Amino acid sequence: MTSTLDRPAFTASTKPANSSLSVTFFGVGRSFGTGKENRQVLRDVDLVVNPGEVLVILGPSGCGKSTLLRAVSGLDAPSTGRVLIDGTAVDGVDPRCAVAFQEPRLLPWQSVERNVALGLPQGTSVKEGSARVAELLRLVELDGHSGLRPREISGGMAQRTSLARALARRPGVLLLDEPFGALDALTRLKMQDLLLDIHSAYPTTVLLVTHDVDEALQLADRILVLGRESGEEAATVSRILAVPGTRPRNRNSEELGQMRSSLLASLGVDSGRH
Amino acid sequence: MxxxxxxxxxxxxxxxxxxxxxxxxxxxxxxxxxxxxxxxxxxxxxxxxxxxxxxxxxPTPESVFSAAVQLLEGGTLAQHIAISTQRVLIGFAIGAILGLVVGALVGLSELADALLGPFIGAIRAVPSLAWVPLLILWLKIGEDSKVTLIVIGAFFPVFTTVYLALRHVDKNLIEAARAFGLKGTRLLTTIQLPAVVPAVFSGLRLALAQSWLFLVAAELIASSMGLGFLLMDSQNNGRIDRLFLAIILLALLGKITDALLGFAERKAIKRWA
Incomplete structure (x- = not known):
């Protein structure tokens, strides 16, 4: 979107077929269990995510961040309300979305290349598919390792494979569920830069779940904070913040520093000590 | 080992x-x-x-060796070995295929599990040799009753390992595959079957060992040929040299067939694990 990174030009055929799609939440809520065991996790989420926007979902653990993402992908259905993508309701696993999880979840018996190819939409021709996989492997800088198995590569490389697999689907909405959460701090910073590069090459709508405030500030157009009001069992939208400035942002700017303190405070952390 | x-x-x-x-x-x-x-x-x-x-x-090692030479020259030893190996291979093949199919069905389908699980569990609880009188009554003393006993022996190890392995395929992998639109047969051939290949091979090796065990049981009870018959016959005639020969041959045949399957297993694990 706003990024002006110099990237090799990607041919027209590699532009996402779904382009960027809007995501709309209408009174989304989710409860688990029945009868006495019933536990409301999420309630009354209303929000419109614009096409091409990077929305980061922030919140303390167990507040339903992943649940919200799963409702968009169609892996899970909300108990109340509905999710629309580009104006039409999500019903079952949605071909317009692609997901990358916190764990890479690669098939251990397949090469990096074949794992990426798993993400190709059904009906992609062999020729087109292999061209797209090769290009994505170049984009995530794994083109020299395409024949390796997942156990032969590092955690960061596995996570890049997982990202490439998601992009192979040419998603209109890219869903990232704490994709860098299990990586070391240095690798995480590199992955964040890579994600920005990817977003400028493939400008899809991105919904990213994290509990890392700095990551949110670096990547987001807007930050959605989920939280529980006192006395409430279920979490809902507690704040929505637009992050100023174009990416890549200066991680040390004063303005971001103030937002960081404010965000930490809404997550219940005393920012003076961090 | x-x-x-x-x-x-x-x-x-x-x-x-x-x-x-x-x-x-x-x-x-x-x-x-x-x-x-x-x-x-x-x-x-x-x-x-x-x-x-x-x-x-x-017996002395030489006497066992000369017993082997003598039986070989008479042509009966080759016959004993051939018929025993044939029974094991046919019974093992049928039992293993049935085990794979039924194990896959019960492992993948909740309905089949609810329907067949308790029944198969009960059948498995019957000590397999208890089937012998029934098999002889129904199938007479011929090849069918012996092969059927081996089929029963080979079925359960394969069934159990396939069933359990399918139940324990990484749920995260299956969810990821579903997120990429895989379902039904494609999910089965892309994720579930490859994931259980190593387990299937350990089931097959157990089944092969069981097959040799049940072969000897079947041949000891009623047969006119085969290594189990050679054991019985030698015991009755006091030919301890032939008795030793039969045991050594069973050890060798069992080890050779297991080694062949082990070789295939290593290839498969390299490919699929």
């Missing part, structure tokens, strides 16, 4: 051992593996030569 060493070989810790250690080379392992049988052979020879044990209890 060899499945334990296979396991050790795929554990990551092994990679740091120096490469030239005798246990790391194929020849080193082969020689070490041959050591105990060779020592036993020497002890056996000594025990009979020095009269530590009476030859009516323990």
């Amino acid at each position: 060899s499945s334990l060493t296979d396991l050790a070989n795929i554990l990551p810790g092994n990679a740091v051992q120096p490469r030239n250690h005798p246990l790391e080379t194929r020849w080193g392992r082969g020689l070490l593996g041959a050591l105990v049988p060779l020592v036993l052979l020497v002890l056996w020879q000594a025990a009979t030569a020095f009269g530590w044990v009476s030859t009516s209890q323990l």
